[in-house]
Amino acid sequence: MHEITPIPLSALTTIATGGAPERMLDATTAEGLVSALRETWSRGDEWFVLGGGSNLFVGDEQFEGTVIRVLTRGIDELPSPHEGRIRLRAQAGHGWDELVAYAVEHGYAGLEAMSGIPGTVGAAPVQNIGAYGQEIQETLVEVELIDAATGEISTVPASELGLGFRTSVLKHHYGSEPERRAVILSITVDLLVARERIVRGEQLRRALTLGDDAPVPLSWVRERILATRASKGMLWDQVDPDTHGVGSFFQNAIVTETVARALPPECPRWPVSPDLDTVTVIPLASYGGLIPAPAREAADVKVSAAWLIEQAGIRKGFKLPRSRASVSTKHALALTNRGGATAAEVAELARFIQSRVHSEFGLVLQPEPVLVGVEL
Incomplete structure (x- = not known):
């Protein structure tokens, strides 16, 4: 690791907001990253790690603490215990889309629908990234991480990360602390060795x-x-202001079947798949020869936040008077910096959209990026 002159976060985040932090460290190796974190924690500084800056919305005031840039890179191929599969271990600072490109180029299936998602490998499990019905939890085997409370390094299986829709135990949700504060050093995924595949998922089949x-x-x-x-303006392009944001600013809403039925029938929705492999254990002493029918649990439903926004009267390209922040002209779910917008301007637009959707449909849209020094 080495300390550098702090760079304004507006130059390091895709939404281009945020001042220079009080202190900034660069970590280009896994060992350097561990040293930077342990040294920062020993000082008692406020801190956060910065990867690609594509899922981070930072306030206008200086961050009074240390920002650690994760610049580690590298992909290793490992044997899989499953026939016809292979494992890839990637360092946290490696670009996510670079990992996907590597897998596709070498004929390893399981990540291709997540092509073009910005950011780094280390941030992917925190957010449980996904696109078109494919999520990282489908292929993630384990992560190597360092715990902020103890400074200890451990390898944690994916099953212990609490992976859910755009969440994990590591994610800093708006208004709350993560269940486990730790930094990912590397991830391992298990992929099918195949240069072509049959596409099963409904969302992906429709997109293709x-x-x-x-x-x-x-x-x-x-x-x-x-x-x-x-x-849709979801690939970074220096000359296209529609890409100068954090991708989807709001999460698609997860609601109960009852709430979903109350929404207009034309609102796009997708079932959140229930666990079809639940095991029923019946004590032998009480087994009477019949297996009871499984109780049906109400399934949750994912509804389109973009549709809710547009039907609440917020059109693509919408902006508040005299604001330099606007909804993308290509996608209603993306809030963009049209040039020189402050974090306050972006936040004002976000709050306005939340209020309109809540007034129209009774749902509160939750922000998807990590917010630092910003309130909605």
Whole structure:
């Protein structure tokens, strides 16, 4: 690690807000990252780690603490215990899309629908990133992390990360602390060795406009996903202000079936799959020869936040008077910095959208990025 002259966070985040922190460290190796974290924790500083800056919304005031830039890189191929599969271990600072590109190029399936998602590998499990029905939890085996409370390094299986819809025990949710404060050093995923695949998921099939079950090349899936994301302003482009944001600013809402039925029928929605592999244990002493029918639990439903926003009267390109922040002209779910917008301007727009959706549909949209020094 080495200490550098602090760089304004507006130059290091895709939404381009935030002043220079009090202190900044660069970590280019796993050992350097561990040293930087332990040294910062020993000082008692406020701190956060910075990867690609694509899921971070920072306030206008100086951050009174230390920012550690995670610049570690590298991908290792490891054997998988499962026939026909392979494992990839990637360092936390490696670009996520670079990992996806590597997998597709080498014929390893399981990440291709998440092409074009910005940010770094280390941030992916924290957010349980996903796109078009594919999530990292489907292939994630384990993470190596360092615990902020003890400074100890451990390898934690994916099953212990509390992975859910855009969440984990490591995520700093708006208004609360993470259940476990730790920093990921590397991740390991288990992928199918195959250069083409049959696409099963409904969302992905719709995005790819597939009509049959014929296998398609991974490279073709990646190309189509990248084109789709570009058309929505979800791929960073220096000259396109529609990409100068944090991607989807609000999460799609997860509601009960009862709440979903109260929404207009044209509101796009997708079932959140229940656990179909639940094991029923019946003590032998009480077994009478019949297995009771499983009790049906109400399934949650994911509804489109973009649809809710537009139907609340917020159109693509909308902005408040005299504001330099606006909704993307390509996607209603993206809030963008049109040039020189302050964090206060972006936050004002976000609060206005939340109030409109709540007034119209009774739902409070939750921000997706990590907020530092900002309140909604």
